[in-house]
Amino acid sequence: MNTDDCDELLNYLEQYTSGEAKSIVSSYGYLNADKGYPAAMKELKERYGDGEIIVSAFIEKALDWPTIKPDDPKALDKFTVFLSECEHAVESDVLDNKENLKRLVMKLPYSHQEKFRALVQSLRDIGEPIKFANLVCLLKRE
Structure with missing residues (x-):
C-alpha cells in the first residue's frame, strides 16, 4: 500500500470514528501515514476485537x-x-x-x-x- 493510500485511509478512519476510537486514530496522525495507518488499525483491532467488527x-x-x-x-x-x-x-x-x-x-x-x-x-x-x-x-x- 502506498503512502497516499495510507494517508487517505487514516483520514477516513479519523472521519468515521468517534469518542475513544477517534482519539486513538488521531494520535497516529502525527506519524507518516504509511506507519500511522497500520499502527492505528493494529491498536483498534487490539482494543475492539478482530477485523470482522x-x-x-x-x-x-x-x-x-x-x-x-x-x-x-x-x-x-x-x-x-x-x-x-x-x-x-x-x-x-x-x-x-x-x-x-x-x-x-x-x-x-x-x-x-x-x-x-x-x-x-x-x-x-x-x-x-x-x-x-x-x-x-x-x-x-x-
Whole structure:
C-alpha cells in the first residue's frame, strides 16, 4: 500500500470514528501515514476485537445508504468515495457477496443499475466472477 493510500485511509478512519476510537486514530496522525495507518488499525483491532467488527460496520453503513436520485451527482460521488473506502479498508472477499452487491446496486439511479447489469453479463460471458471492485470501478468511471 502506498503512502497516499495510507494517508487517505487514516483520514477516513479519523472521519468515521468517534469518542475513544477517534482519539486513538488521531494520535497516529502525527506519524507518516504509511506507519500511522497500520499502527492505528493494529491498536483498534487490539482494543475492539478482530477485523470482522470493522468489516461489519462498513457493510452496515453501505447497506443503510440512502437511495441515490438520478439528478444528484454529488450523492453518487459521495457513495462512490465511500465504496472506494470500503474496498481499501476491508481486505476480505465478504464485499463480493452477491446479495450485498445487489442491495448496493439498488441504491444507484436506474441508468447506473443498467450499466452494472451489462457489466455483469459481459463478465459472465467470459467466465469471470463478479466482484465488489467491479462496481467501484464502474462508479469511478461514471
